Amino acid sequence: MLSINARTRYCAVLGHPVRHSASPAMQNAGIAALAKDWRYLAYDVNPDELRQAIDGAKAMKFIGLNLTVPHKLLAVEMVDAIDPRAKKWGAVNTVVFETKVSGKWVPLGTVEGFEAGEVRSHGYNTDADAIVQSLLEDFSWTTLRGSSVLLLGAGGAARSCALRLAEEKVGTIYLINRTKEKAVQLGAEIAKENSKVNLKYEYQAATVDMVINGTSLGLKASDALPIDLDWLKARKPKRVYDMIYRPAETALLKEAKKIGCKTANGLGMLLYQGARALELWSGDKAPIKIMREALVREVQGV
Numbered sequence: 001m002l003s004i005n006a007r008t009r010y011c012a013v014l015g016h017p018v019r020h021s022a023s024p025a026m027q028n029a030g031i032a033a034l035a036k037d038w039r040y041l042a043y044d045v046n047p048d049e050l051r052q053a054i055d056g057a058k059a060m061k062f063i064g065l066n067l068t069v070p071h072k073l074l075a076v077e078m079v080d081a082i083d084p085r086a087k088k089w090g091a092v093n094t095v096v097f098e099t100k101v102s103g104k105w106v107p108l109g110t111v112e113g114f115e116a117g118e119v120r121s122h123g124y125n126t127d128a129d130a131i132v133q134s135l136l137e138d139f140s141w142t143t144l145r146g147s148s149v150l151l152l153g154a155g156g157a158a159r160s161c162a163l164r165l166a167e168e169k170v171g172t173i174y175l176i177n178r179t180k181e182k183a184v185q186l187g188a189e190i191a192k193e194n195s196k197v198n199l200k201y202e203y204q205a206a207t208v209d210m211v212i213n214g215t216s217l218g219l220k221a222s223d224a225l226p227i228d229l230d231w232l233k234a235r236k237p238k239r240v241y242d243m244i245y246r247p248a249e250t251a252l253l254k255e256a257k258k259i260g261c262k263t264a265n266g267l268g269m270l271l272y273q274g275a276r277a278l279e280l281w282s283g284d285k286a287p288i289k290i291m292r293e294a295l296v297r298e299v300q301g302v
């Protein structure tokens with residue numbers, strides 16, 4: 001890696017908390033592989049100071065930012081421009097700082113030097129596509145079309161997943177959340193855009209192709225299972241995906257494996273959202289293999 005000098009440029013992840021983030025390890029490996037003189041840092045930013053942090057990074061001509069919990073929803077109102085899909089999902093996880101070249105906005109990361117004039121922040125969401133890519137790849141699936149999915153959770157992560165699954169034309173989504181009203185509200189949003197998706201809010205009688213955990217249950221060893229274990233054992237869904245990647249095997253995945261389901265954790269989702277962010281900043285193809293290796297080393301310590 002090149003040493004830091006006055007020409008070194010920066011990107012960062014902002015979160016609260018942020019110490020657990022695997023993004024710096026993954027992104028710095030990707031950046032080094034692309035031979036960029038950039039560094040990717042991590043900052044713990046209080047939600048009520050998020051606007052100042054984004055504006056500060058813009059003033060210092062950072063290349064871009066990633067946003068993690070709890071900033072993704074807040075940032076929608078804080079960027080100068082927003083990608084239509086990020087607006088639709090209602091969450092921004094990637095900010096690209098851009099400047100005008102020959103009257104056109106281009107990423108700062110594709111422009112030499114710091115001489116940029118006007119700079120704007122442009123918000124994107126790379127999470128939603130990343131989950132679809134991860135589901136297809138991890139379960140060796142060619143299409144989600146027509147499938148039935150039980151989605152646990154209706155928070156930030158589950159929300160963009162549900163809206164994106166509807167776009168993939170899944171047949172049925174069971175929206176299950178501790179606070180049922182949030183699931184019903186999410187269902188109403190899906191119905192507005194994709195009237196053909198069958199939406200259900202109870203799952204006891206369901207048989208599904210896949211279960212996805214989008215709740216935070218499983219992060220701690222003491223957490224309860226996010227699903228009824230008797231149902232899981234009786235229905236034996238073919239595939240169980242947990243958006244959580246640390247621990248690598250949550251209690252849900254352990255139980256699912258025991259009964260013969262194919263399982264996958266959220267590592268692929270994390271990888272692909274990060275790879276797409278790096279592509280947006282640099283205009284280059286992301287070195288997926290190198291980023292994946294760095295991620296696995298960081299998360300699993302191997």
Ligand code: ATR
Pocket residue numbers: 069152153154155156157158177178179180182214215216217
């Ligand atoms: P994220 O951005 O990671 O999705 P979030 O928006 O805070 O985080 O959402 C967390 C999700 O986990 C929500 O669906 C939440 O359910 P509520 O909407 O009822 O809050 C779910 N969750 C968190 N703790 C839970 C618990 N102890 N039992 C069941 N669900 C829980």
